[in-house]
Amino acid sequence: DTAVSQTPKYLVTQMGNDKSIKCEQNLGHDTMYWYKQDSKKFLKIMFSYNNKELIINETVPNRFSPKSPDKAHLNLHINSLELGDSAVYFCASSLTGTGNTIYFGEGSWLTVV
Amino acid sequence: QKEVEQNSGPLSVPEGAIASLNCTYSDRGSQSFFWYRQYSGKSPELIMSIYSNGDKEDGRFTAQLNKASQYVSLLIRDSQPSDSATYLCAVRTGNTGKLIFGQGTTLQVKP
Numbered sequence: 001d002t003a004v005s006q007t008p009k010y011l012v013t014q015m016g017n018d019k020s021i022k023c024e025q026n027l028g029h030d031t032m033y034w035y036k037q038d039s040k041k042f043l044k045i046m047f048s049y050n051n052k053e054l055i056i057n058e059t060v061p062n063r064f065s066p067k068s069p070d071k072a073h074l075n076l077h078i079n080s081l082e083l084g085d086s087a088v089y090f091c092a093s094s095l096t097g098t099g100n101t102i103y104f105g106e107g108s109w110l111t112v113v
Numbered sequence: 114q115k116e117v118e119q120n121s122g123p124l125s126v127p128e129g130a131i132a133s134l135n136c137t138y139s140d141r142g143s144q145s146f147f148w149y150r151q152y153s154g155k156s157p158e159l160i161m162s163i164y165s166n167g168d169k170e171d172g173r174f175t176a177q178l179n180k181a182s183q184y185v186s187l188l189i190r191d192s193q194p195s196d197s198a199t200y201l202c203a204v205r206t207g208n209t210g211k212l213i214f215g216q217g218t219t220l221q222v223k224p
Contacts, residue, residue, distance in 0.1 A: 041199060043157065043214040056211055090156055100145065100205060102212055104156040 003027050004105035006091045012111045013081055020077045021108045023091030031055075032074035033092040033102065034066060043090070049074055050096065081112045116140065117204050119215035127223055132189040134218050136202030139183070145205035146178055148187045151217065152198045160200075161187065192222045 006023040013019055025032060033056075034046040048056035049068040063079040078085060091105040117138050126132045134148075145164055149157035163169045163176040163185065175188040185204075189196055202215040 040216065041151075042216050043201065045211055045213070048211070100210075100212070101147065101159055101162055102203075103159070107156050 004091055004093055004103055006089075006105040006108050008108060009106060010109045010111075012113060015081055015083060015112055017081050018077070018079045019081060019110070020075055021089055021091075021110075022073070022075045023105060024073050025091075025093040025103075025105075026072065027093055027095070027103065029093035029095045029103075030071055031094045031096060031100070032068065032071070033094075034074065034076050035090040035092060035104075036060075037088040037090060037107075039087070047074075047076075078110075081110075083112050086110055086112045115215075116206070116213045117202055117215040119200075119202050119218045121216055121218060123219040123221050125221045125223060126192050128192060128194060130192050130222075132192045132196065132220055132222070134187040134189075134200050134202075134220065136185045136187075136204075136215055137183055138185070138202075138204045138213075140204070140206045141180075141183065143180075143183075143204045143206055146176070146185045147203040147205075147212070148174075148176060148185075149201040149203060149214075150198045151201055157201055189220075192220075194222045194224050196220060197222050 004025045031050045033048045037043045047066040052068045088107045092102045094100045094102045148160045151157045161176045169176045173190045177186045199217040201217045
């Protein structure tokens with residue numbers, strides 16, 4: 001009964017490949033996020049969706065494309081992977097009007113070789 | 114100037130001592146403040162949230178907020194080795210509503 005689940009947990013891929021990370025939440029939240037944590041542990045927001053609508057789009061390369069088929073799912077597709085994309089990607093969710101506390105998934109460790 | 118700043122540490126305290134973790138933020142309009150704990154190889158988990166000036170206590174944890182000084186802190190009383198982790202300060206900015214994280218402070222509690 002994981003609250004925010006993301007797959008895969010580990011992903012090793014070659015430069016130039018395209019990959020996707022999937023995320024689902026069963027908390028009934030209306031807002032979902034993608035965060036990137038680099039090797040220095042700095043956690044930075046990439047995207048946020050509220051009820052399937054994109055509301056935050058940070059300055060990330062357009063090789064990164066989020067997709068929210070419904071408010072319980074937010075997937076991240078990455079084209080033409082580069083070495084610098086290696087990081088941990090966290091999906092998260094929150095409910096508007098409750099202090100907007102964010103709950104994180106377990107993370108997806110992406111290694112580009 | 115970073116939006117949310119923390120001393121990266123490591124902060125080392127003996128078991129049973131009080132650990133004091135500090136955070137400053139730049140956006141005066143910020144309204145919501147959070148402390149997350151992250152163990153190595155794990156995801157951040159929420160410890161405390163605080164919204165108004167003063168202290169908020171929850172078990173061994175006390176969050177302190179001073180909006181005039183743009184400062185938020187976390188005190189951990191009776192520190193245990195299991196408290197050893199990275200503590201992330203997060204601030205929801207007033208203008209964009211984004212949750213911005215500091216770089217985290219690594220806490221080591223030595224038995």
